[in-house]
Amino acid sequence: MTMNAIEVRDLTRRFGGFVAVDRVTFEVREGEIFGFLGSNGAGKSTTIRMLCGLLKPTSGTARVGGVDVGRDPEAVKQRIGYMSQKFSLYEALTIDQNIEFFSGLYGLDRRTGRDRRAFVLKMAGLEGREHTLAGDLPGGWRQRLALGCAILHQPPVLFLDEPTGGVDPLSRREFWTLIEAMAASGVTVLVTTHYLDEAEHCHRLAILHAGRLAAIGSITELREVFADRPIVEVQSTDPVALMNALADHPDVEKTSVFGTAVHAVLKRETDVRRFIAGLGDGLTASPVAPSLEDVFLDVVEQAQSPEPKA
Amino acid sequence: MRKVLAVGRKEMRQILRDRRTLLILLFVPAFFLLLYGYALNFDIRHIPLAVDDRDKSSDSRELVAAFVNSGYFDLVAGVGSPSEIERLMDLNRVRAALVIPEGLSRDLRSGRDVSVQVLVDGDNANTATTVLGYSSAIVRTVSRQLRIERGGRVAPPRVLLEPRIWYNPELRSTLFLVPGLIAYICMITAVVSTALSIVREKERGTMEQVQMAPLGTMSYVVGKTVPYFVVSLASAVVIVVVSMALFGLPMRGSWGMLLLALSLFIVGALATGLWISTIADTQQTAFQLALLSSFLPTLMLSGFIFPISSMPAAIRAVTYVVPARYFLVALRGIVLKGAPPSTYSFALSMLVVYAVGMLSLAAFRLSRQRTA
Numbered sequence: 001m002t003m004n005a006i007e008v009r010d011l012t013r014r015f016g017g018f019v020a021v022d023r024v025t026f027e028v029r030e031g032e033i034f035g036f037l038g039s040n041g042a043g044k045s046t047t048i049r050m051l052c053g054l055l056k057p058t059s060g061t062a063r064v065g066g067v068d069v070g071r072d073p074e075a076v077k078q079r080i081g082y083m084s085q086k087f088s089l090y091e092a093l094t095i096d097q098n099i100e101f102f103s104g105l106y107g108l109d110r111r112t113g114r115d116r117r118a119f120v121l122k123m124a125g126l127e128g129r130e131h132t133l134a135g136d137l138p139g140g141w142r143q144r145l146a147l148g149c150a151i152l153h154q155p156p157v158l159f160l161d162e163p164t165g166g167v168d169p170l171s172r173r174e175f176w177t178l179i180e181a182m183a184a185s186g187v188t189v190l191v192t193t194h195y196l197d198e199a200e201h202c203h204r205l206a207i208l209h210a211g212r213l214a215a216i217g218s219i220t221e222l223r224e225v226f227a228d229r230p231i232v233e234v235q236s237t238d239p240v241a242l243m244n245a246l247a248d249h250p251d252v253e254k255t256s257v258f259g260t261a262v263h264a265v266l267k268r269e270t271d272v273r274r275f276i277a278g279l280g281d282g283l284t285a286s287p288v289a290p291s292l293e294d295v296f297l298d299v300v301e302q303a304q305s306p307e308p309k310a
Numbered sequence: 311m312r313k314v315l316a317v318g319r320k321e322m323r324q325i326l327r328d329r330r331t332l333l334i335l336l337f338v339p340a341f342f343l344l345l346y347g348y349a350l351n352f353d354i355r356h357i358p359l360a361v362d363d364r365d366k367s368s369d370s371r372e373l374v375a376a377f378v379n380s381g382y383f384d385l386v387a388g389v390g391s392p393s394e395i396e397r398l399m400d401l402n403r404v405r406a407a408l409v410i411p412e413g414l415s416r417d418l419r420s421g422r423d424v425s426v427q428v429l430v431d432g433d434n435a436n437t438a439t440t441v442l443g444y445s446s447a448i449v450r451t452v453s454r455q456l457r458i459e460r461g462g463r464v465a466p467p468r469v470l471l472e473p474r475i476w477y478n479p480e481l482r483s484t485l486f487l488v489p490g491l492i493a494y495i496c497m498i499t500a501v502v503s504t505a506l507s508i509v510r511e512k513e514r515g516t517m518e519q520v521q522m523a524p525l526g527t528m529s530y531v532v533g534k535t536v537p538y539f540v541v542s543l544a545s546a547v548v549i550v551v552v553s554m555a556l557f558g559l560p561m562r563g564s565w566g567m568l569l570l571a572l573s574l575f576i577v578g579a580l581a582t583g584l585w586i587s588t589i590a591d592t593q594q595t596a597f598q599l600a601l602l603s604s605f606l607p608t609l610m611l612s613g614f615i616f617p618i619s620s621m622p623a624a625i626r627a628v629t630y631v632v633p634a635r636y637f638l639v640a641l642r643g644i645v646l647k648g649a650p651p652s653t654y655s656f657a658l659s660m661l662v663v664y665a666v667g668m669l670s671l672a673a674f675r676l677s678r679q680r681t682a
Binding site: 052054074075077078080082084086088089090091092093097100101102103104105106107149150 | 317319320323514516518519520523524525526
């Protein structure tokens with residue numbers, strides 16, 4: 001049976017009068033890759049910091065690996081791995097010394113430390129470079145070493161806070177291969193990201209906006225917001241002008257630019273074929289499935305519009 | 311314990327790897343010691359002297375000889391008029407002039423007091439005071455000799471010079487300054503290196519990574535500061551040994567007490583660095599805070615250079631919270647005087663108070679930051 005690795009109930013954090021995280025509730029199953037999407041200041045990092053026991057919740061509860069974060073933050077720390085976009089390694093120390101330091105920090109005994117060191121070096125592809133300074137490593141390697149150092153103590157839950165910032169596409173792909181392999185072996189991964197294409201690697205996603213959970217579900221489930229609103233992609237050499245023109249069309253709810261194309265979200269129950277035929281004048285248009293970006297923009301927009309924040 | 315060791319070993323490796331830090335910790339103290347040891351030397355020798363001897367008697371020649379033979383003065387010119395002295399002084403050819411009035415010998419023989427004049431170039435107040443001190447001592451000696459030679463007469467005559475009393479007749483200023491230097495250098499290495507090392511971790515994000523690990527505040531602080539304690543203490547001992555070798559610093563008290571005083575002072579300094587690191591977010595801010603909170607008070611308000619007794623009351627009140635003030639009392643007592651511990655036990659206990667107070671303050675701020 002699958003258990004929940006993370007259970008969050010009405011988690012709230014205020015800083016003075018500012019509500020950074022507002023009654024957030026969700027669960028993450030064991031072995032799941034769970035993504036946090038949201039713009040800067042949406043509350044992603046604050047939520048992660050609370051789940052890691054670094055920040056006390058103002059109210060609500062969070063259980064990570066079965067431990068209540070608010071009650072026993074230190075016990076949580078033994079069960080989690082954490083890696084941030086800074087790949088926080090000691091640049092003046094060698095790869096080996098970094099691994100040794102973090103092994104010590106997590107209290108690994110000598111034998112476990114040796115085994116885990118070998119594992120991490122292999123995983124990060126750094127065998128034979130043990131005595132290179134961490135600061136001399138290129139971004140992708142450093143990222144994998146940082147990941148290795150974060151999982152030395154074999155945590156069942158892994159938090160990745162924008163883990164692929166400043167890393168080339170090839171390294172990003174390799175990194176995600178590692179993450180997927182870890183999830184397959186039962187590690188629960190909670191990842192925040194700005195990159196919508198990366199969100200495709202997640203089994204389920206939560207979209208945060210202004211401290212609130214605006215939507216949650218698998219990508220397929222999230223696309224349901226467009227269930228009765230067709231999206232038409234219209235090609236153009238001048239997408240901005242086209243966007244402005246389409247915005248005034250009676251059947252169009254809203255528009256947005258995607259490269260050289262415009263996505264027009266049609267109002268409910270609009271006949272797509274009639275709409276495309278009505279465009280005329282040599283415009284290439286076709287109905288498309290909503291992309292994650294469409295979903296994200298729509299969710300954020302809806303979260304903003306209905307009621308002002310309390 | 312394993313975690314404390316891990317932090318400590320990592321810190322030690324970083325210290326050894328980071329050349330800049332190592333330089334601050336080891337070479338800067340030695341450099342400062344040499345620089346200040348020699349530059350802050352208030353002893354002056356070979357002062358160029360002009361003599362205007364208007365008496366030209368054996369007594370006046372004896373007085374001039376006493377100046378030259380003292381080793382402090384070099385006779386560079388015999389002059390015949392006040393204007394000539396002025397010219398030589400303007401040209402910086404002489405820094406002092408001795409004017410012996412006509413009739414010195416005659417007046418002495420008839421039992422009258424006589425005055426000789428010493429003109430001192432006052433552009434450097436310290437030098438001037440020193441020169442006056444020398445002159446006064448020499449004239450007094452000559453005067454005494456003359457009195458002995460003409461003993462038996464009622465009211466023996468004197469040669470007078472406005473007396474300046476210098477509390478340190480030997481003028482071995484280096485000995486007085488070295489304890490201050492030790493305090494100053496300990497403060498620099500301990501406060502700055504601790505503060506910078508922690509703030510650097512904040513800047514680079516490694517602090518956040520460490521916070522995510524199950525590591526208590528105490529383990530972190532102990533692991534982080536012990537290496538700096540060891541290095542600072544070693545550095546201080548090196549300074550003492552070098553001072554003994556180069557400046558003839560005596561060691562009249564016990565090494566045990568010296569190490570105790572050093573340790574107490576360094577713990578206080580480390581705690582100050584720790585406290586600064588809880589306030590500052592960048593290395594630059596940390597450095598400036600360290601400068602304000604420790605360098606300047608140690609330099610200005612500890613009695614290192616300026617005697618506390620001559621400060622205005624308001625500033626004197628401030629010196630009571632400067633740990634270097636107490637450290638200097640203890641250090642001078644141990645090293646220079648070999649005084650019994652009871653004379654500086656108050657100073658030591660004040661160092662304990664400072665260290666404990668600062669540590670609590672730093673620990674309080676740290677733990678509040680960790681579980682905000």
